[in-house]
Structures are given as structure tokens and as C-alpha cells.
Amino acid sequence: MARRIAQPTIRAREILRLHHETYPVFWEWSQAQLDRAMLYCSLQTVFGWPIRVVAGANPRSLRNFPMQGNGSEMLRLACCLATERGIEVCCPVHDALLILAPLDQLEADIATAREAMREASRLVLKNFELTTGTTTVEYPNRYADKRGAEMWNKVMAILARSTAEAA
Numbered sequence: 001m002a003r004r005i006a007q008p009t010i011r012a013r014e015i016l017r018l019h020h021e022t023y024p025v026f027w028e029w030s031q032a033q034l035d036r037a038m039l040y041c042s043l044q045t046v047f048g049w050p051i052r053v054v055a056g057a058n059p060r061s062l063r064n065f066p067m068q069g070n071g072s073e074m075l076r077l078a079c080c081l082a083t084e085r086g087i088e089v090c091c092p093v094h095d096a097l098l099i100l101a102p103l104d105q106l107e108a109d110i111a112t113a114r115e116a117m118r119e120a121s122r123l124v125l126k127n128f129e130l131t132t133g134t135t136t137v138e139y140p141n142r143y144a145d146k147r148g149a150e151m152w153n154k155v156m157a158i159l160a161r162s163t164a165e166a167a
Contacts (some may be wrong), residue, residue, distance in 0.1 A: 030063045037062040045069040071095060074120045074130075075091050081116035089113075096132075098143060110134055 002012035020027050026033070037043045043054045043065050049072070050064050053165035075092050082089050087109050088100045097117065101109035114132050137143045 034059055034063050034068050037065075045073045047073050049073065070124055074117070074124045077123060078113075078117040080121035081119055082113045085112050085116060087113050087116070088111075093143075093145070101139065106136070110136070 001016065002009040005012060005015075034117065035043070035058070036051065037051075037053050042050050043053070043062065044050045045066070049069055051062075053062065075095065075097075078097060079089050079092055082097060082099070083105065087097075090098045090100050097112050099109060114134070117132050118129050135143075137155055
């Protein structure tokens with residue numbers, strides 16, 4: 001954490017200590033998840049997706065699994081619900097849906113996709129509803145996440161070479 005926030009280790013430890021003090025219920029729950037993982041050698045999401053615990057497993061990864069795993073459950077369910085409601089889901093993007101819609105139908109499709117995501121959160125989180133935001137990109141622009149720029153450039157270079165070789 002100290003490296004990530006570019007601060008001395010002692011500052012990172014203080015931030016973590018303050019987090020433990022501020023959110024004791026979360027940390028009790030997190031410890032219970034770790035204890036369960038170690039006792040039963042597995043954890044699972046609300047829909048049963050498992051992670052098996054092996055010797056030397058990283059405790060932080062085990063503590064993080066319920067959030068990441070159930071977040072994935074929500075996203076999978078949101079994709080299904082949105083698709084069943086006629087939304088053209090292009091792909092999930094980490095914790096979001098990338099949809100395609102004609103401009104005259106865009107606002108309605110966004111509302112339908114957002115409702116699918118809310119419903120998915122209610123189902124996975126026992127009636128707790130997450131909110132969503134939106135980013136709209138219209139042609140000729142394209143969605144781009146700066147974290148994926150390096151991969152995008154690699155793929156485009158491979159595609160350019162492949163196209164040149166085929167010509």
C-alpha cells in the first residue's frame with residue numbers, strides 16, 4: 001500500500017489502522033470470511049461459484065474473494081437480464097456493461113440496462129440496491145479506457161500486420 005500511495009510504510013500502516021477502527025463490522029466480516037476459507041478450504045459466491053484454498057493461499061486474496069466473486073455474479077446476471085430485455089450487450093467492462101443502441105433508442109436502452117444492473121444487485125446482495133452511472137459515446141467516437149491503451153495498441157499492430165500479410 002505504501003508504494004501505491006507513494007507514502008512511507010508507517011503512513012500506510014496508520015491508514016489501515018484507522019480503517020480498522022472506522023469500519024469494525026467490515027473487518028469482523030472479513031476475518032470471518034478468512035476463517036471460513038481456512039476451516040473449509042473453500043469459499044463460494046451467493047450462486048455457488050467456488051474458490052479452493054490451497055497451501056500458501058494469500059489471505060488478502062481470500063478476504064477479497066467475496067467482493068470480487070459476488071461482483072462478478074452481479075455482472076453476469078445483469079448481462080443476462082439486459083439481454084433478455086432486448087438490450088444489445090457488447091461486453092462487460094470490469095464492473096459495467098457496454099451496450100449498443102440506435103441514437104433514437106439510446107436513452108430507453110440505458111434505462112433498461114441500468115434497471116437490469118439494479119435488479120442484479122438486489123438479487124445478489126439480498127435486496128440491497130447499487131446505483132449506477134453512465135458514460136455515453138456516440139459515433140464516430142469509441143469507448144476507450146486508458147488502462148487498456150497498451151493492449152489496444154498491441155492488438156491494432158497485430159491486426160495491421162495480419163492485414164498487410166493477407167494483401
